[in-house]
Amino acid sequence: MSRWLLAALALWAVSGGDSLPACNYPPRLLCSSWKIAVACQVEKLCPKFYHRPQAANPVSLSLYYESLCPACRGFLVTQLFPTWVMLSDIMNITLVPYGNAQEKNVSGKWQFECQHGEPECRGNMIETCLMYQLKDFDRSFLVIFCMESAGSVVENLEACLQVYAPTVQLAEIKSCVTGDLGNKLMHHNAQLTDALNPPHNYVPWILVNGKHTTALQARAQTALFMMVCEMYTGEKPDACKDGGAESQLL
Secondary structure, three states: OOHHHHHHHHHHHHOOOOOOOOOOOOHHHOOOOHHHHHHOOOHHHOOOOOOOOOOOOOEEEEEEEOOOOHHHHHHHHHHHHHHHHHHHHHEEEEEEEOOOOEEEEEOOEEEEEOOOOHHHHHHHHHHHHHHHHHOOHHHHHHHHHHHHOOOOOOOOHHHHHHHHOOOOOHHHHHHHHHOHHHHHHHHHHHHHHHOOOOOOOOOOEEEEOOEOOHHHHHHHHHHHHHHHHHHOOOOOOHHHHOOOOHHHHO
């Protein structure tokens, strides 16, 4: 006997069987027709009548950025992170730290030149290694947010790890940053950035559900919370139903 019918039987028994005036049917017939199921208030327990809607795809947002870019930091700290805190169940985020950097292959190893100098290259590498080593976006994003919201992105790594990822060894991140692994990971970020279509011409560069347009970019940078709520096609979470929620992000 299916768990649905068992649940229907339990409901029928609790209600006293035929205590409802319109439900005078034995348990084995509760799901035999739509009319009977409605009369006995068990239609949602009968799979042949009630089909739960499939979960909608989450809204996807990809951020191509630089760790020391003021506009990138502003978007990540004031729009992206607060929106993710409240809407993480209906959105997926991809972070690609690279932006306007340039790379060249020297004797089989990639060298990078960043728009805001060597500290930015290091910040990009740290955040890339964090995401790789933690393999848990929730924890990675907490650490990255902590770093990006601090006065010094690079110098704040150890303190942010202690708060948001205390089990991660600082030495592991540094080893990745200075070793072949970090070099390969950053080259991959370069490839992802170079493959953008249309090509990026500024940062932050934002894709929503895999697309970039001027309108999507502008909306994301000014009203990301409402944008995600509006674009999600499934049942809206409570945060979206609160008309004043967006004001809490500002």
